[in-house]
Amino acid sequence: MADPGRVRRAFPGLSLRVRRQAIKNLEFEQRVMRNRVLVAGALVVLALGAVLARLFVLQVLEHEHFITLSKNNRVRLEAVPPPRGLMFDRNGTPLTENRPSYVLEITPASVDDLDRTLDRLRRIIDISDADVRRFRRALRRSSPYQPVPLAFNLSDEEVAAFAVHRHQFNGVDIDARLSRHYPMAGIAAHVIGYVGRIDERELARVDKSNYKGTTHIGKLGLERYYEDLLHGQVGYQQVEVNAQGRHLRVLERQPPVAGRDLVLAIDAGLQAVAESAMDGHSGAVVAIDPRTGDVLAMVSTPNYDPNLFVNGISKKDYAALRDDPEQPLFNRPLSGQYPPGSTVKPLMALAGLYYQVTWAGKTMYAGPYYQLRNDPRKYRDWKKTGHGEVNMYKAVAQSCDVYFYDLAYKLGIDRIHEFLSHFGLGRKTGIDTTGERRGLLPSREWKRAVHRQPWYPGETLIVGIGQGYMLATPLQLAVATATIANRGRRMQPRLVRAIRDPATGSEFPLPVREVDRVKLSNPLYWDQVIRSMEQVVHAKNGTAYWHIGRGLKYRMAGKTGTAQVFSLKEDEEYEADKLHRKLRDHALFVAFAPVEAPRIAVAVIVEHAGHGGAEAAPVARKVIDYWLLRRLHLGEKLAGRP
Amino acid sequence: MKGETGYDLYYLFRDLTRFLHIDVVLLLLLLTLAGAGLVILYSAGGENGQLMTNQLIRLGVALATMLVFAQISPEVLKRWSPWLYGLGVLLLIAVLVAGEMGKGAQRWLDLGVVRFQPSEMMKLVVPMMVSWYFADRPLPPSWRDLPVAGALALVPMLLIARQPDLGTALLVGSAGLFAIFFAGISWRILAGLGVAAVAAAPVLWHFMHDYQRQRVLTFLDPERDPLGAGYHIIQSKIAIGSGGWYGKGWLNGTQSQLDFLPERSTDFIFAVFGEEFGFVGAVLLLLLYLAIIFRGLWIAMHAQDTYGRLLGGSLSLTFFVYLFVNTGMVIGLLPVVGVPLPLVSYGGTSLVTLMAAFGMLMSIQSHRRLLAK
Numbered sequence A: 001m002a003d004p005g006r007v008r009r010a011f012p013g014l015s016l017r018v019r020r021q022a023i024k025n026l027e028f029e030q031r032v033m034r035n036r037v038l039v040a041g042a043l044v045v046l047a048l049g050a051v052l053a054r055l056f057v058l059q060v061l062e063h064e065h066f067i068t069l070s071k072n073n074r075v076r077l078e079a080v081p082p083p084r085g086l087m088f089d090r091n092g093t094p095l096t097e098n099r100p101s102y103v104l105e106i107t108p109a110s111v112d113d114l115d116r117t118l119d120r121l122r123r124i125i126d127i128s129d130a131d132v133r134r135f136r137r138a139l140r141r142s143s144p145y146q147p148v149p150l151a152f153n154l155s156d157e158e159v160a161a162f163a164v165h166r167h168q169f170n171g172v173d174i175d176a177r178l179s180r181h182y183p184m185a186g187i188a189a190h191v192i193g194y195v196g197r198i199d200e201r202e203l204a205r206v207d208k209s210n211y212k213g214t215t216h217i218g219k220l221g222l223e224r225y226y227e228d229l230l231h232g233q234v235g236y237q238q239v240e241v242n243a244q245g246r247h248l249r250v251l252e253r254q255p256p257v258a259g260r261d262l263v264l265a266i267d268a269g270l271q272a273v274a275e276s277a278m279d280g281h282s283g284a285v286v287a288i289d290p291r292t293g294d295v296l297a298m299v300s301t302p303n304y305d306p307n308l309f310v311n312g313i314s315k316k317d318y319a320a321l322r323d324d325p326e327q328p329l330f331n332r333p334l335s336g337q338y339p340p341g342s343t344v345k346p347l348m349a350l351a352g353l354y355y356q357v358t359w360a361g362k363t364m365y366a367g368p369y370y371q372l373r374n375d376p377r378k379y380r381d382w383k384k385t386g387h388g389e390v391n392m393y394k395a396v397a398q399s400c401d402v403y404f405y406d407l408a409y410k411l412g413i414d415r416i417h418e419f420l421s422h423f424g425l426g427r428k429t430g431i432d433t434t435g436e437r438r439g440l441l442p443s444r445e446w447k448r449a450v451h452r453q454p455w456y457p458g459e460t461l462i463v464g465i466g467q468g469y470m471l472a473t474p475l476q477l478a479v480a481t482a483t484i485a486n487r488g489r490r491m492q493p494r495l496v497r498a499i500r501d502p503a504t505g506s507e508f509p510l511p512v513r514e515v516d517r518v519k520l521s522n523p524l525y526w527d528q529v530i531r532s533m534e535q536v537v538h539a540k541n542g543t544a545y546w547h548i549g550r551g552l553k554y555r556m557a558g559k560t561g562t563a564q565v566f567s568l569k570e571d572e573e574y575e576a577d578k579l580h581r582k583l584r585d586h587a588l589f590v591a592f593a594p595v596e597a598p599r600i601a602v603a604v605i606v607e608h609a610g611h612g613g614a615e616a617a618p619v620a621r622k623v624i625d626y627w628l629l630r631r632l633h634l635g636e637k638l639a640g641r642p
Numbered sequence B: 001m002k003g004e005t006g007y008d009l010y011y012l013f014r015d016l017t018r019f020l021h022i023d024v025v026l027l028l029l030l031l032t033l034a035g036a037g038l039v040i041l042y043s044a045g046g047e048n049g050q051l052m053t054n055q056l057i058r059l060g061v062a063l064a065t066m067l068v069f070a071q072i073s074p075e076v077l078k079r080w081s082p083w084l085y086g087l088g089v090l091l092l093i094a095v096l097v098a099g100e101m102g103k104g105a106q107r108w109l110d111l112g113v114v115r116f117q118p119s120e121m122m123k124l125v126v127p128m129m130v131s132w133y134f135a136d137r138p139l140p141p142s143w144r145d146l147p148v149a150g151a152l153a154l155v156p157m158l159l160i161a162r163q164p165d166l167g168t169a170l171l172v173g174s175a176g177l178f179a180i181f182f183a184g185i186s187w188r189i190l191a192g193l194g195v196a197a198v199a200a201a202p203v204l205w206h207f208m209h210d211y212q213r214q215r216v217l218t219f220l221d222p223e224r225d226p227l228g229a230g231y232h233i234i235q236s237k238i239a240i241g242s243g244g245w246y247g248k249g250w251l252n253g254t255q256s257q258l259d260f261l262p263e264r265s266t267d268f269i270f271a272v273f274g275e276e277f278g279f280v281g282a283v284l285l286l287l288l289y290l291a292i293i294f295r296g297l298w299i300a301m302h303a304q305d306t307y308g309r310l311l312g313g314s315l316s317l318t319f320f321v322y323l324f325v326n327t328g329m330v331i332g333l334l335p336v337v338g339v340p341l342p343l344v345s346y347g348g349t350s351l352v353t354l355m356a357a358f359g360m361l362m363s364i365q366s367h368r369r370l371l372a373k
Helices: A004-009 A016-022 A026-061 A063-071 A112-123 A129-141 A156-166 A200-205 A221-225 A227-231 A269-277 A315-323 A341-354 A391-397 A401-421 A444-451 A455-464 A474-485 A523-538 A545-547 A616-640 B001-020 B024-044 B049-071 B074-098 B118-135 B147-159 B164-182 B187-205 B212-218 B229-241 B269-301 B306-330 B349-366
Strands: A075-080 A098-107 A148-154 A170-183 A194-198 A217-218 A233-241 A247-254 A263-264 A283-288 A295-301 A364-366 A370-371 A378-380 A388-390 A489-491 A496-500 A508-509 A514-517 A558-563 A586-593 A600-606
Touching: A026 A063, A026 A341, A026 B229, A026 B269, A026 B306, A098 A112, A098 A156, A098 A295, A112 A156, A112 A233, A129 A148, A148 A156, A148 A170, A148 A295, A156 A170, A170 A616, A194 A263, A217 A221, A217 A227, A221 A227, A221 A508, A227 A269, A247 A295, A247 B164, A269 A283, A269 A295, A283 A474, A283 A616, A315 A508, A315 A558, A341 A391, A341 A401, A341 A558, A341 A586, A364 A401, A370 A401, A378 A401, A378 A455, A378 A545, A388 A391, A391 A401, A391 A523, A474 A489, A474 A586, A523 A545, A545 A616, A586 A616, A600 A616, B024 B049, B024 B349, B049 B349, B074 B118, B074 B147, B074 B306, B118 B147, B118 B164, B118 B306, B118 B349, B147 B164, B164 B306, B229 B269, B269 B306, B269 B349, B306 B349
Parallel strands: none
Antiparallel strands: A075 A233, A098 A148, A098 A170, A194 A217, A233 A247, A263 A496, A283 A295, A283 A600, A364 A388, A370 A378, A489 A514, A496 A508, A558 A586, A586 A600
């Protein structure tokens, strides 16, 4: 920036405009500034004088008035936390409870000798060393005038015992609160999630004023996803207190608005049946109503007791859960990403028909392995002798790998990626809870981006039998299966079907949403693929027939799958008993029923169990049996609900 | 020998402060105030160690910011002014358009790593810009300059008021107007503007948010909403009034310690001070503030160029507005506006901005000798 003064000195005869710009009377400016500063200073003094005068009035002249008010100041404004919304299964069975629970609290400022008080308290009430440690930690962080909780979940006897001795304990109180309880313990634990004590980070995320007085917040699952609805609106009360801050009576109350209840799509009975059908194995079961996307059951085994987390899990309990090799905290249906194995074959068959690279009746000879030109590698079939002449029906029913190597090769990875993505693979389904993962539907672009390598034709073959890079969550498999059952209409899976107002009891059903529709040029293709899946279960040569097909009272369409956990070298043979259990194949099974008008679609994965037909299919059958035979007969006839 | 060592130390200290461009008077006053602030915060925050640690860290960051700004010569500040101003206005618009919703008001801009409050930076940038505008023009400002300078102050102010953040808008707008005031706007125009402002009050009322109207109404009659907004004022008046001449003593204010007084470690911390240290304590605290304001004005008055004069004067008076609006609110002289007690209230954002302003004042004071006469 040019200094105008210097310009003026250098060029005395400069044009009028510049000279006019340049006239700055420095002395004048300094004089004006001095004046203005004096005026400003005077105004500042005047204003602060007004503040002082006001302070003088309040603190000196009206002191007596205010000291009286202060001494009589017994009215305190307190937040009243709203009761948390409850969750019910689709038939109204409660999945959560708000139990009254008694909390022993100490207000440090009102206690003379804290150590002695603690000792005496421990003689009448069961207080663990861990409780005392936690109490002392909390003590450091809070005001001495605020009550600090010492022990939770006091029994009625302890409350009574304390009441008798209460006069000996100044500053110790029992506060009744509502505490979250999960009556079914482990059942549906991963779906419901749990609440826990609010921490600093969570407090920063929510509206602080609405959480005044709230101690717990949803940490996981539906408890977290629907936190806003479940929490409700804080209320306030004017309380009369004595000089020590102890409540005398409530003067005025603006009641809190209770949180909304959730009506889940889950059927508690089905959920329990599915969990027991897993029979101690690790794995996942997802059952969906294909018509609505309602998730009827979503099981992750092993499970855990969410009640442990509500008031802070002990270090020992947490370590046991964390270090368990079966990972009970892992939410398998949503976070578990597995190779789908042969369960992907019906989708591949549909893709073959859609792109017209084959037709259902077309036969080919399937030997013991498949080979590409210019590629010495032998892509082996699971059946050492090969399947011989196969068409699509037989290929699905017997899970012929060679047929699908050939089909995948003819389709190419681009078309496979495009077609399968319409069934929801490779992206989140958007289900209404936390922890969902995307799975992986590989494509040329993906491989270039992630591995910086081109796509090799051999990899297409492996994708054709659901191995290689491909990964899917059990929920995605269930959704894809439901989409087949629905003949291309993909419904948005959902865990909550309605929101209930606890005050009026009125329910607001959430809308059923269709997210995608796969249109085939000939609707007959659906029938052909579904018929081939039916043969998996009902034909004598079907891979599931000998395990579940006999004595079925309805028609079921399904597909077995066996997902490799690690890959064998070309000439190695798979011998289950010689392998470490953790390296054994996962068993998968997807199915829907009844074929004529599907009401349930199921995906089952049993980790490290071996063959899908033998290990996963029976679980699916128990689940579907319960739903179609018992539930329909008992439930629908009684309640008249769909 | 002893004397000589003292002498050496004196020179060492003088050279060091000169080298760091520190104004010792201002620094000592600020540190005293911050110290008093920590003492009262310890009581107001319920003797919470975590709270104290947080505030100490923020104070450290703020002091470092002050030091950094003290190193930047007014020349550089002046050169930056228009660019910073343009950037600031763009950011304010960005906040309005894409700002994140928080507490029903949009103030923050999420830059991924940090959340940034552009309105806060405007407290410094607006007076810088207005000072820049007048710096090379003949003063007193001509009729043509006034609308431009006024717009420079009012545009960001209105953008901030839209957010809505009445407290910050007030501080930003007044900072710009102070610079115009020091530029030598004629008294007649000033009086005319005053009359216009009074006339505009009903219009302003029309554009106010419901909660802002509530605050004004509550200010006029606290008893009309004793459970809601009026509760603050009633309780803070009781706290201050019950303090008397000498106060109830540190950590002994029943109003604050028994939870009657809301927001006692942030906006209403002056009430805690008044309750625990009484009238005498409050007078001393206000004198400390007065000394800081006067030191700021003195620096501005002795600045070498127009830019430094206007900026320094404006920053000093803005500090005063902080003080006046906050104390006025706490003692029931002014409506409840979210302005913290400067350098005392718990919270980081305003602390850093204020210290940056004092860094600029130190820069104006310390760089003057380096300029050729």
